[in-house]
Amino acid sequence: MSTWRTSESVRRAFERQRLKMSWDYVECNPFAKVESSWNVNFLLKVIGYCSKAGSPVKKISYGSATRLPYPNNYFEAVITDPPYYDNIPYSDSSDFFYVILKRVLDQVYPELFSTPLTPKSEEIIIEPKRHNDNKVEAKRFYENKLTEAFKEILRVVKPNGITVIIFAHKSTEAWETIIKSLINSELILVASWPLHTEMRTRTVALGTASLLSTIYMANDAIYIFWQ
Numbered sequence: 001m002s003t004w005r006t007s008e009s010v011r012r013a014f015e016r017q018r019l020k021m022s023w024d025y026v027e028c029n030p031f032a033k034v035e036s037s038w039n040v041n042f043l044l045k046v047i048g049y050c051s052k053a054g055s056p057v058k059k060i061s062y063g064s065a066t067r068l069p070y071p072n073n074y075f076e077a078v079i080t081d082p083p084y085y086d087n088i089p090y091s092d093s094s095d096f097f098y099v100i101l102k103r104v105l106d107q108v109y110p111e112l113f114s115t116p117l118t119p120k121s122e123e124i125i126i127e128p129k130r131h132n133d134n135k136v137e138a139k140r141f142y143e144n145k146l147t148e149a150f151k152e153i154l155r156v157v158k159p160n161g162i163t164v165i166i167f168a169h170k171s172t173e174a175w176e177t178i179i180k181s182l183i184n185s186e187l188i189l190v191a192s193w194p195l196h197t198e199m200r201t202r203t204v205a206l207g208t209a210s211l212l213s214t215i216y217m218a219n220d221a222i223y224i225f226w227q
């Protein structure tokens, strides 16, 4: 799914945050030293860092953020990076990898691969296609589900615990929506930090008004340690 650039180089399939429509594609040597290769050295670096992160991994649960499988007042802190409004079709993009992983890992993790494609109905994004092309309904769905997820946080975090929510979007509308969901959930915003998290040179940033910062918001406590 890699494609040609007019400069006669090859661009990665996921050059942007979604698969783009392409009329022609290139097969390149996955071990070649080009942008669209597997970049094995980079992968080794990631595995190296992750293996130092402390083991064993305590627990990873799979499910919707609107129904957390934990009792009330369970966590000291919740740190979350909820979906960015209408920016990224996460599950559609995941299907690209899911169909390959399903073939390999179906027997190992049957509970993770029980559906033909990734589940879509609970996904908290703005996708009018899933609401008969009704944008207002799609927006309402996002706001309601996000509120439900924030309420779940309020339920599972201890009364003196902290919550950090990471969010980024260029539009005021998206910010209005997330703030509305926060207010409706009764989480109380006590601090926020804009951090430069994006590379100026990444593809979507070239020649466009793109995001450079991400905002970190803290609820229910004044201090948060995150740089």
Ligand SMILES: C[S@@+](CC[C@H](N)C(=O)[O-])C[C@H]1O[C@@H](n2cnc3c(N)ncnc32)[C@H](O)[C@@H]1O
Binding pocket: 063, 064, 065, 066, 081, 082, 083, 084, 090, 091, 122, 123, 124, 125
């Ligand atoms: C901004 S991304 C988080 C990316 C993550 N911080 C990372 O670095 O990979 C938002 C994530 O929320 C997930 N998501 C969407 N709806 C969800 C739901 N109902 N419950 C849990 N996660 C959901 C999306 O699949 C996506 O992976």
